[in-house]
Amino acid sequence: MSSYSPVEQTLKTILPLINPTKDDWAVRFHIIEDVRDAVETVESLRGATVEPYGSFVSNLFTRWGDLDISIEILTGSHISNTAKKQKQSFLADVLQALRCKGTCRKLRFNSNARVPFLKLEHNLQSITCDISINNLLGQMKSKLLFWINGIDGRFRDIVLLVKEWAKAHNINESKSGSLNSYCLSLLVIFHFQTCVPAILPPLKELYPGDLAHELKGVRTDAEKHIEGTCAVNINRFLDNRSRASRQWNRSSLSDLLISFFAKFSDIDVRALEQGINLFSGQWEDIGSNMAWLPRTFALYVEDPFEPPANTARTVTNNHLTRMADAFRATHNILASSDNNQATLLATLIRQDRLLPLTKSPVRNSNMPGNYNRIRPQVNRAVPSPSQSHQIPYTTNNGRSNKANMVRPMQPNHNQAQQIWRARPNT
Template sequence: MNAPLESTLWDILGVIEPQRDDWLFRQRIIQELQDVVRTVPSLRGATVEPFGSFVSNLFTPWGDLDITVMLDYDSYISSAGKKRKLSLLGDVLRALKEKGGWWRLQFIPHAKVPILKFEKGRPAISGDISIDNLGGQMKSKCLFWLNQIDGRFRPLVLLVKEWAKTQNINSPKFGTLNSYSLSLLVLFHFQTCEPAIFPPLQAIYPTNLVDDLTGVRETAEKTIADLFHANIRRFIADRSRPVNRSSLSELFVSFLAKFSTISLKARDFGISPFTGQWEEINNNTRWFPRTFALYVEDPFEQPANTARTVSVRNLDRIQEVIQRTQLTILSPNLTWIDLHQLLVKPELSRVILFRKQNQNGSGQMMHPLPQQQLPQTRKHVHSPSAPVIAARVQSARPENQLRSRINGNHHIHGLSSNPKQGTYSNSAVPEESNPNKWSKQGMQQQQQQQRGDVTNSRQQLWRPRSQQS
């Protein structure tokens, strides 16, 4: 295990882990948008519901907020045509302008899924509004449920996304990877490491999930959830499978190694989390004709390519970033300064250093690097602003408490997927968890517990209230 890297990764997680206020802030945005939607005659009966990283619990305090406006189809699943979606988003845009307090409103009509972009609050959170994106909701829930198999999935996704933002390879707008693709890459890594941590997703859900979203919404969602949980329980209960005991740093290093030649390998192979293996493009008729530089297949909506925005030039750059990160991490002269410059932006690095100086636990105290020596980067919406940093500093906790929160067990079971009910409740906030969860002994105990009945798990997300206990 790379001790400096392991320690640094946990320090980073202590800063990028959402706090209670981050959850409540996003809930307020959702509720305010619901209030606006109620004033739009063409959206009578519609509900405002989150999806994406907020629902999958894979978001950071400065991450985007994905929201969909679900139209009222009298409990049945349906979807407006693209022309109607464009018209309805135009109505939402006019209502938000009239209401005020919503900034940088931008209508993106030509995207595969038309969206309305916005910023809200101080510090600003950016977000996307879509219409009738039930498929996106279900995909988000599935990623959330997968964390029941192994609690290391969520921390590694958060770390990889923060590293990708720092290295400017997490921007589909500029031809690099979107956050969903990055999450799927981590999922694929868990499927293909030795020994494997996750099974191929076809073993969890053997058909195209999006195709099964038909009929009565509550019934369809329950059927999907029941099958997903049953197969997760079956996988966890298999005591014959070898257990992967890699540390977080070992998983991060092996993630970099796996994709260090991604540009070269992408010429002949695509990434399929559904089958859990590299698929030869020439032998995969689902991907014909070949029109993309990189294939990261959506396991819940095959053969959709989640990396369709990645250009050939940027794929080469992504490979270079991975190789450079790998080379630096494996350097015998590695310092914490090198790690911070690789993995987080300077403003986050300063928060980490502040905490290290003020911690009361054991361990060597780290002295801050003079501010003028830190690399300067232009701030953007994904970087935490001064108020966010101040909040992080004020809420600094001993490291043993910080680690106890990074276990993937935060849940938002107050959220409801029933379109006839409310959009969410204020109970949708993370809970404190076992402080020993991520110690070595705690991890072993967790793996043993996870082999038990998943239905007893606290991770209940977006189930209809009729199904909530």
């Protein structure tokens, strides 16, 4: 599709509106600092660290994206295995501390969830925040998505566009039976794996191990092993792609988005027999995967970093039908030769986001700069493979930018992955 097509031009209009600005980054840093202040008042959490994860760390959040925070309980240098009842007790203490602080509202304790967590809405921009205990696995998943993010610049754009589209169609809310944001990101990875030619490899080629079971022992050693393995494999993939440059996929954003909706337009029918396996990068028959049997879910999107966990486990049959209808309708509108920007905008973005944003200038935050935060006590910054191993990033046409090999494509990675350590109570 031409770069001057109505769809391509509409996407270029939407992206600056949904990309986080420098202020959006600053607000989230302030919320992290706020939680840190509350945690350090809790006696049972003396010495704990407050660490962000999720889309904020992977740099796959929109301006209105939620914030995920893990409170890490230190047990020397080793990775802690905290029992569920202990997590519930710690979170109850944090809940009380946050109530006393008074900077958030709608506090809710989901004590019986698979991973217990607190949910709150912060007074700053009404950002929703989930807080859990010792969620190192969630942190590592976020870093892996960040490194995947650096392979091709189109990936992040499509993820942001798909997330906003899903919000506009009310199919991005796991508690009501539709898709969570992590699952949506995985669907985009799968789309990039199954494009012709493929843009991303099967994830077993980036990290062949079982992440969930390999996070044990000394934390720094485990993280270093995972980071080093991914760095070597990503470099190998990029080198191989460079040697086969004629086979690169140079699809425009509009081509990729239209084919994304086409690929999943029959997902309600296909899900009856097949699930999505990103580890192998292909559809897989449910009957041939013993971990998926007996078939108890409407849709299977296996977590490639925590198999056989199903990231679409909350999707109901009714919502699966609604999702497929939305995929089909959106594909038809985007693929039509008789579309205009008003129709496209109404299809791809929530209308209440358009008017307030277009009244004031919006800065693209691909490089949010060095925000001078209030007073985060930074003890350690986790290097990304793209920094420590010089993984090059790619531009929107898929070409490698060797001139910027030392710099990651995304905003300052250390900003998103710094650790806030609680000060000892005095």
